[in-house]
Amino acid sequence: MTFTYLLRYVDDPVATLRELARVLRPGGRLAALEFGIPRGPLYPLWLLHTRVGLPLLGRLFSARWSAVGAFLGPSIERFYRDHPQREIEGYWRDAGLCDVRSRHMSFGGAIVMTGTKGGVAEGPRAAEGSPRAGAWGYRRVERVSATPPSSGAAFYALRPGGWRDYWTLLHPPYTAWHLSYVVMGAAIAPYPDPRLVVGALLAFFLAVGIAAHSFDELQGRPLGTRIPSGILVVLGALALVGALALGLAATAIVGPAYLLFVVLGAALVLFYAFEVPLVHSDLGFALAWGGFPVLATAFAVGAAPVPSALVAFAASLVSLAQRRLSTPVRRxxxxxxxxxxxxxxxxxxxxxxxxxxxxxxxxxxxxxxxxAMVALAVGALLARWSGG
Structure with missing residues (x-):
């Protein structure tokens, strides 16, 4: 049984899938085609296509077709905001379908889903007389499996909705961990300027804690928040502008050479947001979110180059370890x-x-x-400021 573009137009996708699964014979397969939202650098092109291209193309024929073109993009985004892809896959399983699979096609602009009604094996009928054959001649299959935890997309994620989405969006433990590298970079200098330290903490919080995470949530809703896409775009843009402003203020104090760190930091945020492989690899993640904040802050406060490089190397290794631990958990x-x-x-x-x-x-x-990383970094900085 197949269907296309159905779930976006029904009031209750869960009940609809249950009814489809109910009329499916045991062992039968269900397949669906739906529009998707491309991720990475293709997302802005998709926005341009759905918000501008389709309405203009429809206008060539009639005002009604233009309205249809203008309706499609927001309809798709609204659907996935209310029903993230991982939840849709859960709807299929809750309806009694197993071996649920999703395949992104056309660069993410389309999603094909398939599932099999559980309880029996697929394929030809079991041989007559088989002691395990059912009334319809199909062989039953016992499945021993466990459903993944439903406690959220991360251990710090709260139940979706309202202010809780904004807490989850910040990735509080990981953002604090990232900011600890800023503090470590400051602690390398004999007496780091408090103005530069506070400014660096605020800039990296805006750039990573808000901007990078807001843009990343636009790419398929990995955290499952219900924050409207428009708000995520505004949050990310304002936070990135604020981080750049703080970076320029630091450049006025430190010197024009610091502008290189400001530009590189903004580029890393955008590369991460659009899932450029260079930054989304394990090594890229370690260098961007571990080593870079140490070097940027150490340079600003006038720390010696060799100790700065060693601490940045250590921070990159710790960040790499974080990545190796968190990746299988996220999956x-x-x-x-x-x-x-x-x-x-x-x-x-x-x-x-x-x-x-x-x-x-x-x-x-x-x-x-x-x-441990936050306590270690804060302790090292306080030791510097206290003259210890």
Whole structure:
């Protein structure tokens, strides 16, 4: 059974999918085609296409077709704001469909989804007389699996809606962790200027904590927030402008050479927002969010080059470790449909593999590490200021 562009036009997508699954025979497959929203650098082009191109193209035929063209883009964004793709996949599973898969096509402008009605195997009918064949001749399949945790896209994520979305958007532990590198860079200097330290903290908070995270949330809603896209764009733009203004103010104090750090910092935010592979790789992430804030702040406060480079190298390694710990956790929380299997020990004991057991250890390490990094950085800076 197939359907196209259906769920955007019904009041209750969950009930609609349940009804579709109900009339599907056991073992039957359901497939759907829907518009998607491209991610990365193609997103601005998609906005231009849906907000300007389609209405103008429709205008060539009639005012009504122009209205249809103007309706489509906002309709798609509104649908995915209310029903993020990962939640839609959950709707399919809740309707009794298994092996749910999503395939992004046309550079992300379209999404094809498929699923199979659970309880029986696909394919030809089971041989007659088989003790496991059902009344319709299909062989039953027992599935041992666990559904990934539904506690949010991250351990710090709150329930979607209202002010809680803005808290989640900030990635508070990771933003604080990132700002600890700014403090470390300041602590390298014999007596860092408090004005420059506070300015650097505020600039990096605006650039990373707000701008980068706002732009990133536009790319498929990885955190599942319900903040309107327009507000995310405004938040990101204003925060980036504020960070640039603070960077220019620091340049007036430090000297024109600091302008290089200001420009590079703005570029890193935009590269991250549009998912440029250079920054979204493990190494790129480590250098951009670990090493760069150390070097930028150390240069501003006049720290010696060699200690600055060593601390930046250490910060990059710690940031890389953070990435290695958080990536598998994100995959399970945000993308996994089911997790199945077990661990068999040599003494014969067995332990089921469940989502929570997989993510428990790395998340516990991440919770401890961000607190440790913040405490270490603040302690080092206070020691400098106290003359210790």
């Amino acid at each position: 399970i929380r945000r993308r996994a449909a089911t997790v199945s299997g077990e661990i068999r020990y040599r003494d014969g004991a067995r332990e089921p593999i469940e989502p929570r057991t997989i993510i428990a250890s790395p998340e516990a390490a991440l919770r401890l590490l961000w607190l």
